[in-house]
Amino acid sequence: MAGLAVTSLSLSHFRSHRSARVAADTRPVAIFGPNGSGKTNLLEALSLLSPGRGLRRATAVEMARLPESIGWKIAATVAGPHGPHEIATWSEGGAARQVAIDDKAATQVALGRILQVLWLVPAMDRLWTEGAEGRRRFLDRMVMSFEPSHAEAVLTYEKAMRERNRLLKDQRRDPAWYAALEAQMARAGAQIQSGRERSLARIARAQEGAGTATFPAADLALSDPEGRPAPEDAGALAEALAAGRRRDLAAGRTLTGPHRADLEATFAAKGIPARACSTGEQKALLLSLVLSNARALAEDTGASPILLLDEVAAHLDADRRRALHAEILALGAQAWMTGTGAELFADLGPRARRLQVSDSAGTSVVTTLDE
Amino acid sequence: MTQGSPEIERLIELMARLPGLGPRSARRAVLQLIRKRGALLVPLAEAMQAVAATAQECVNCGNIGTDSLCGICGNAARATGELCIVEDVADLWAMERAHVFKGRYHVLGGTLSALDSVGPEELRIPRLVERIREESISEVILALNATIDGLTTAHYIAEQIEPLGIRVTSLAQGVPIGGELDYLDEGTITAALRARRAL
Numbered sequence: 001m002a003g004l005a006v007t008s009l010s011l012s013h014f015r016s017h018r019s020a021r022v023a024a025d026t027r028p029v030a031i032f033g034p035n036g037s038g039k040t041n042l043l044e045a046l047s048l049l050s051p052g053r054g055l056r057r058a059t060a061v062e063m064a065r066l067p068e069s070i071g072w073k074i075a076a077t078v079a080g081p082h083g084p085h086e087i088a089t090w091s092e093g094g095a096a097r098q099v100a101i102d103d104k105a106a107t108q109v110a111l112g113r114i115l116q117v118l119w120l121v122p123a124m125d126r127l128w129t130e131g132a133e134g135r136r137r138f139l140d141r142m143v144m145s146f147e148p149s150h151a152e153a154v155l156t157y158e159k160a161m162r163e164r165n166r167l168l169k170d171q172r173r174d175p176a177w178y179a180a181l182e183a184q185m186a187r188a189g190a191q192i193q194s195g196r197e198r199s200l201a202r203i204a205r206a207q208e209g210a211g212t213a214t215f216p217a218a219d220l221a222l223s224d225p226e227g228r229p230a231p232e233d234a235g236a237l238a239e240a241l242a243a244g245r246r247r248d249l250a251a252g253r254t255l256t257g258p259h260r261a262d263l264e265a266t267f268a269a270k271g272i273p274a275r276a277c278s279t280g281e282q283k284a285l286l287l288s289l290v291l292s293n294a295r296a297l298a299e300d301t302g303a304s305p306i307l308l309l310d311e312v313a314a315h316l317d318a319d320r321r322r323a324l325h326a327e328i329l330a331l332g333a334q335a336w337m338t339g340t341g342a343e344l345f346a347d348l349g350p351r352a353r354r355l356q357v358s359d360s361a362g363t364s365v366v367t368t369l370d371e
Numbered sequence: 372m373t374q375g376s377p378e379i380e381r382l383i384e385l386m387a388r389l390p391g392l393g394p395r396s397a398r399r400a401v402l403q404l405i406r407k408r409g410a411l412l413v414p415l416a417e418a419m420q421a422v423a424a425t426a427q428e429c430v431n432c433g434n435i436g437t438d439s440l441c442g443i444c445g446n447a448a449r450a451t452g453e454l455c456i457v458e459d460v461a462d463l464w465a466m467e468r469a470h471v472f473k474g475r476y477h478v479l480g481g482t483l484s485a486l487d488s489v490g491p492e493e494l495r496i497p498r499l500v501e502r503i504r505e506e507s508i509s510e511v512i513l514a515l516n517a518t519i520d521g522l523t524t525a526h527y528i529a530e531q532i533e534p535l536g537i538r539v540t541s542l543a544q545g546v547p548i549g550g551e552l553d554y555l556d557e558g559t560i561t562a563a564l565r566a567r568r569a570l
Binding site: 149152156159160162163164166167170172174176177179180181183184 | 483484485486490491519520522523524525526527530531557558
């Protein structure tokens with residue numbers, strides 16, 4: 001199956017890269033080099049071709065190359081079933097990042113309509129054991145890959161909630177103002193809830209019959225920290241928000257709504273919660289979910305998404321690594337994978353493009369080893 | 372640079388603060404004004420002086436005019452019972468350019484925003500409720516921007532005037548005249564489809 005592919009990528013003053021140009025085709029890309037050479041920075045740049053703050057959730061200022069700190073730019077050509085697109089994203093003088101698609105100014109949300117990018121990074125290793133926020137973000141990125149408009153619903157909901165939280169902090173008691181904000185939150189919140197439910201059902205279908213020892217299936221469910229059932233629709237959410245005003249005023253923040261939901265995962269074959277699984281099993285579950293997401297997208301859109309797998313190969317034994325590579329090749333996905341040594345990707349041979357990243361006096365140097 | 376002419380530099384600097392103008396376009400505009408001193412610069416200076424001396428907010432609706440009551444509020448023919456609510460004077464002027472609405476306006480002066488400390492008291496909402504009673508308003512048309520703050524404000528106003536039992540409407544959202552479907556975002560297409568009507 002033909003997938004989406006970044007066929008050219010250029011970075012200017014981005015992190016450790018002063019000026020880098022990479023040409024690629026539809027094959028997976030194996031990136032290797034010593035620690036600190038700038039491999040993950042390449043993946044971060046690719047993650048910024050999708051909406052949001054990228055795989056490190058960094059600010060535009062943090063992404064600028066030091067000591068110049070003059071701003072940065074990423075430009076890419078993306079090939080896909082609907083023809084090529086030129087994407088550019090940049091930030092100048094610490095301002096919020098800008099986006100242009102085919103030389104026209106565009107919103108970040110518009111990126112999600114032409115390119116799906118999924119990633120797995122070491123910072124996600126503790127996803128199942130840390131706070132619910134990371135799991136919600138993981139879930140919402142999954143939903144956005146299926147439904148780009150989910151990003152708008154999340155932004156609307158969060159903006160209205162910030163306004164409501166300010167009223168709560170200021171101890172305002174204006175029922176009409178609360179009701180006006182709750183109406184916005186309820187409408188967007190109901191969209192968020194239904195989008196999450198649809199995506200979980202879609203992932204469950206993509207996992208059917210696909211669970212293996214290397215990529216185990218996970219049963220996913222949404223939960224509420226207080227065990228309450230999710231409001232059925234916008235009307236029910238508006239009522240729940242109105243009913244919770246007194247409690248929210250005491251707490252100084254909104255305690256009801258989809259921003260409180262949690263994503264629970266169970267290791268299907270063993271029936272134990274993901275947080276109770278071994279470190280290796282937790283990582284395998286995450287990898288399995290990312291691959292299921294990719295499989296579902298490939299089936300739904302006819303194009304596999306771009307995968308960014310940071311330091312994933314190093315944590316798998318040789319058999320599991322081969323299984324991962326076979327799965328990526330079967331998906332036809334352009335997976336950008338990092339690792340410290342070339343041997344981690346040896347089994348791919350000419351089926352992958354190889355990039356070596358090295359450090360030269362504080363500047364990353366990217367070398368293509370074969371065409 | 373104007374080679375050490377502080378008066379001209381000052382003019383350029385002030386012009387560059389205007390919306391839509393940057394330092395370069397301000398320099399070009401000032402140069403043009405100086406070249407056309409009689410036809411542009413002097414009449415402009417006189418017009419600005421006159422406006423500076425007389426411009427004021429209408430005490431009734433918040434429009435900007437040169438009398439305490441603006442031309443629309445002072446015109447008895449505009450007392451149609453319809454009242455159009457807008458965020459800003461620029462929106463009022465945009466509506467007037469269409470020459471379609473024959474009623475009166477009420478300029479809020481912004482939208483509700485708790486984060487920016489703009490509450491109902493900072494907007495002209497209490498005055499709006501008074502006007503609905505005083506001017507025998509039969510319909511309130513909410514012409515607010517389709518942003519989160521605009522929608523929140525519209526919802527708030529609708530709730531405030533609901534007990535008065537008058538008709539409350541809002542501007543339609545959908546395909547702009549001359550617009551192509553291919554260029555519309557999903558939200559606009561959804562709104563347009565929901566607001567479809569029989570031909």
